[in-house]
Amino acid sequence: MTRMTYRQALRQALLEEMMRDERVFLMGQDIAVEGGMWEVTKGLLDLVGPDRILDTPISETAILGAALGAAMAGLRPIVEIMYNDFLPAGMDQLVNQIAKSRYMFGGQISVPMVIRAPCGYGFGLAAAHSQSLEAWFAHLPGLYVVMPATPASAKSLLKSSIRNGNPIVFIEHCLLYNEEGEVPEDQTFVPPLGKASELRSGRDLTLVAWSLMTSRCMEAADTLDAQGVSAAVIDLQTIAPLDIQTIAKSVRQTGRLAIAQQACERFGVGAEIMAQLAEMVGGMLAPPIRIAGKNIPIPFAEVLEQHAIPSVKDIVDASMRLVKGGAGK
């Protein structure tokens, strides 16, 4: 094990896979000379050379379309989009081309590409730089959506995504880039996508989260434990396809479900989890709850921004209400 940041883990995954497979190359805005807005690709230009890390014009449609063309021709492009909020600028390529080409063309081609795009908030960048749009992408058959929560999963899931052979929206979190953790040294570790990970077992309720909310749930679980409530924490890792079985197994044991999501509540991943569980798990001890972002565009002022997204305290309080009765809001 090596201790490193989420950012370093991602960079290591990119470099290892580029060394392993010459078809892999990177393209995005300010990723080569600048090393990326979030500095994930810093230093790679010197290591892989300008043919394999391309600074692009500010043209999300052309970036995504060109990546699709290159993937159809047998390369393995990795695109960096500066914020997941900018993907809508290239949405036709993502929705109508990248997600659908394999199916619509009868399986004659495949689209092995990774779109890395961070979500997040907390920098005072306001509504168009602070969203979590994973539900948009997860809605599209043909795409995978992967959202790592820890340095270890950032590395292993990115390597798996690069090797997967399908178009993958890989959503990083800008508040996690500096987080440190232990990362296995084994370069060949590529876990299958589509598997959730139970980070902590518990008796009284199941907390389901992904990305930043996973660490908030882990922290909340410590607080709950001190108050005599035992919470299991499941990190989704892959949003689509959704590993509902791992969640169902835990909920059957705890009888209670709370889903923590940064994205605004309506029509979200939490809603999908609840719907799928409702079809397969009966007899819960309490109705399941969502602890989610408010249904608003993320505001600028710090006090407003902080209150738009669930905090550790929000998760603890909602969990206590769920377990002690008076569930819901």
Next chain:
Amino acid sequence: MKKVNGEPNKALKLSMFESMLLIRRFEQRLLELRDQKIARGGVAVSIGQEGIAVGACSAIRREDYITSGHRGHGHALAKGADPVKLLMEFLGRRGGYCHGRGGTMHVCAPEVGLMGTNGIVGAGIPIAVGLGLAAKRTASDRVAVSFFGDGATNTGAFHEALNMASAWKLPVIFICENNLYAISTKISHSTGNDQLWRRGEALGVYSARIDGNAVMDVYEAVRDAACRARAGAGPSFLECMTYRWEGWAWKDRDLGLHYRTMGEILHWQENCPIARLRETLYSEGDLDEEREREIAARIEGQLDNALRLALSSPEPDLADIERDVYA
């Protein structure tokens, strides 16, 4: 290509004549099939515009890539796609290139370099940039050609794609089939500068406007553009002037007389790309009535056979409805 007195040879012209005629008859038959409710979907035909597909595809190689838009049957045929598998696809049959998943607007035949026609106007243009990028990155000397209409030049995808190809000197040839109308909207209503080729020039792309109904002009322009692309000199943009004889697509079987005149249609029908090449072939003594009858009979036989095979191909297997969403 062999040249005789600086001109491509007789065999090339004859083969382009036959290829244009095949496209025309294929699409005329497809319209009949749609009117009989045997074919469904968009069925946007390129009758009157065949010179561009054939001139361009005759000037590149089988392993070169093309992308197209919603009016792409002709490009597929000109690139060498099998009329039988195309017709099966357009009739929604199992034996079609895409097993009936894509239909008339989304057909793909990688075996001949057709990397997709496209139902979204302009969307195939950046994809061609990626195909050109792949060719450059792998040091192959393939080129990528993207066909699109005048309407597509008003999309962001067009501008982003030409700019990127220009910045990176990619081996891409952008071919605009300017047929003067985007559905019903006349070009003079959709832009303040209808010299579309100047848009490429503004982005540093070698650009020219040519007569799209002069198949030899298209051939030579694309041949030269491909030479430049293979030599590393970057992309080209060719604005090819043409006209669609039929209505826009499925809902426009009245020839679009609510936005254009019969006089205009007849004027352009006198400028038919097939008739013009036929005249050249006759005047140069390379075609006579007997030879022409042979060609026509061969095409009708080929299409009779294609239709027979297409109608005997089963419908798609329902057991496969969820196959190929993922690799």
